[in-house]
Amino acid sequence: METEYDVVVVGGGAAGLSGALALSRARRSVLVVDGGAPRNAAAAHAHNYLGREGTPPRELLAIGRREVAGYGGEFTDGEVTSAAPVDGGFEVRLADGRSVRSRRLLVTTGLVDELPDVPGVRELWGSAVLHCPYCHGWEVRDQAIGVLATSAVGVHQALMWRQWSADVTLFLHTGPQPTEDEWEQLAARGISVVVGEVAGLESAAGKLTGVRLDDRTVFARDAVVVAPRFTARAGVLESLGLEAVEQRMGELVMGSGVPVDGTGATAVPGVWAAGNVTDIKAQVISSAAAGLTAGAAVNADLIMEDTRRAVAGRRVFSPAVERELCDQVLGDRRHGI
Structure with missing residues (x-):
């Protein structure tokens, strides 16, 4: 794994792959960390996914992985146990002792059906x-x-x-x-x-x-x-100080999810979440849509950070030095250099 990625996506389901696809197409360096235990693994087919109706869940994920990899996205198998802010980004720790750094996090760890x-x-x-x-x-x-x-x-x-x-x-x-x-x-x-x-x-x-x-x-x-209790897999987010809250149907508690805004941003700057970890009602297609929305928001945030860094770098030079450099460049061009 690289020393630092633009984005680490924790969870390789529909939401995570959709976010990773958007970010990879935006020319970001992306690593998807996935434990290989999708919630819908027991189901024979995924439904209500326009254009992919009836596709077996693992086949759908394999298609998504190929699409992400086609744009340069990377994958590693493993379970993320925690994450922590480090030097303006994050260090993501895996259960096998590995760790990786990223500028932003997209957490799409889903939920557990308590039967x-x-x-x-x-x-x-x-x-x-x-x-x-x-x-x-x-x-x-x-x-x-x-x-x-x-x-x-x-x-x-x-x-x-x-x-x-x-x-x-x-x-x-x-x-x-x-x-x-x-x-x-x-x-x-x-x-x-x-x-x-x-x-x-x-x-x-x-x-x-x-x-x-x-x-x-x-x-x-x-x-x-049956009516399971839908419990968010929120361990990674909890390690960052974010807590899952009750989600209800009327007065009845149906499960838990981590609060996010309309783009998937959490209360921790630099951390987004999407899919069932935030919304117990989300199906495969709506989780994918949420992942896309979050991926675009992450890229927009990185663009603004890149711009701030570029402006700060430009301001290192005094106006006199800038003029001298410009004159030098113009002089070089006049002499065909």
Whole structure:
């Protein structure tokens, strides 16, 4: 790795690669540090990405890496543990002991899906256990869908997924009882409700077959919807004094994210963030858009710093010295030198 890059991008997902692409095309020296564990690795395909609909997630990342490398961007595999301000820039430290310096940082480390502690959920996550209807609703359309309620968001999820299937069952599990209005909404949409704690998910040959209650009753289901807690991977930002804050849906805490402005700038000068580490709702395409926005903002900031340095260097010379140098250059040109 070079002694110093213009920008180190921490995280090589959609947001990080999009930012790195913009910066590399701006002729900046860019290093992307990535741990190789994308959040959507369990999913078979990425959706709602215009022009890349249905592309497998790892294939999409490989395409992005080739594009960034084509403009001179560099990559290294590894986990960034911390960063610290050094000499007007930053020192980025990796878990294996390596370190690299940069003038600016773009952090796109994403989030962690904290899943309900129900046997079978983690094993089937991303295939038959889902959370986002826009990501996976089409793939399970008209199938038997179960919604595992662990909070007040369960009713909302059941009503959402009813758009994709007429066979939706809400398992209250540890979620609260619906309100009177919610009971009416569920009934009006033909959503059945099962009261009782879920003991686990049944599966055969890696395929979901049903939802099992504590009393051993099994309800046949083809897919199960859960509501993870979306926790920002904010360790690098926390090392710089930035903290993730709660992100809510109404009064319900859904997860955490690091606050940024419209360009992705954090409260620490020289540090930008984009993607799921700042926004739990961001899908692949919106994370890529946020990465582009942040990359352009980083480059604009570097342009202003480059300009300030150039002005300061010009002012080193006194007016008399400047005139003498100009006269010398003009004289050289007259004599064909």
